[in-house]
Amino acid sequence: MQRLKYKKQNYYIIIPISITYLNMCLGVVAIFVSSKGTISHLKSGCLLVLLAAITDKLDGFVARKLDLASELGKQLDSLSDLVSFGIAPVFIGWTMKMYELSFIEILLSIVFIGAGVFRLARFNIMKDEGYIVGLPITLAGAILVAKYFLNLHFGYDVFHSSFMIYSNMILLILLSFLMISKILIKVR
Numbered sequence: 001m002q003r004l005k006y007k008k009q010n011y012y013i014i015i016p017i018s019i020t021y022l023n024m025c026l027g028v029v030a031i032f033v034s035s036k037g038t039i040s041h042l043k044s045g046c047l048l049v050l051l052a053a054i055t056d057k058l059d060g061f062v063a064r065k066l067d068l069a070s071e072l073g074k075q076l077d078s079l080s081d082l083v084s085f086g087i088a089p090v091f092i093g094w095t096m097k098m099y100e101l102s103f104i105e106i107l108l109s110i111v112f113i114g115a116g117v118f119r120l121a122r123f124n125i126m127k128d129e130g131y132i133v134g135l136p137i138t139l140a141g142a143i144l145v146a147k148y149f150l151n152l153h154f155g156y157d158v159f160h161s162s163f164m165i166y167s168n169m170i171l172l173i174l175l176s177f178l179m180i181s182k183i184l185i186k187v188r
Contacts, residue, residue, distance in 0.1 A: 016063035026052035027084025085141025115176035135178035
C-alpha cells in the first residue's frame with residue numbers, strides 16, 4: 001500500500017511543476033515578445049512578467065495544498081524565477097532604451113540580476129520558519145516591470161527623459177538592496 005501511495009504522489013507532482021514551468025515559459029515569451037521593440041510589444045512583455053508572478057504564487061500554493069512540496073520543486077521554482085523576474089525585466093528595460101544604454105545602466109542591471117541570484121540562493125538553503133529574508137525576486141521583478149509599463153503608458157518619449165532614466169536607476173538600486181537585505185517578511 002505504501003508503494004501505491006508513493007507512485008500516486010509522484011504522479012501528482014506534475015501539477016505544481018507544470019505551473020512552475022508555465023512561470024518560466026511566460027518569462028521566456030516576455031523576452032521574445034519585447035524584443036520586437038514596439039510599445040505594444042514592450043507592454044505585452046511587461047504584462048507577461050506580471051502574469052508569471054501570479055503563476056509563481058500559484059505553484060507554491062498548489063504544492064502545499066496537495067502536500068507535494070519538494071526540494072526539486074524549490075530548485076525549479078528558483079531557476080524559473082531567475083528567468084521571469086531577473087532576466088526578463090532587465091531585457092525589457094534594455095529593449096526600451098534600445099542602443100542608448102549607459103555603462104551605469106548596464107552595471108545596475110547586472111547588479112539587479114546578481115542580487116536576485118543571491119536572494120534565490122539564500123532562499124534555497126534556508127529552512128521554512130514562517131518568514132523569508134529579503135525582498136523576493138518575484139516582487140522585485142514585478143515592481144520593475146510595473147514601473148516600465150507605466151513609463152510606456154505615459155509615453156515612450158517620456159521614458160527617455162532624465163527623470164525617467166534616473167528614477168529607473170534608483171529603483172534598480174533600491175530593489176537590489178532590498179533583495180540582499182536581511183529584512184524579515186512574515187509569510188504565515
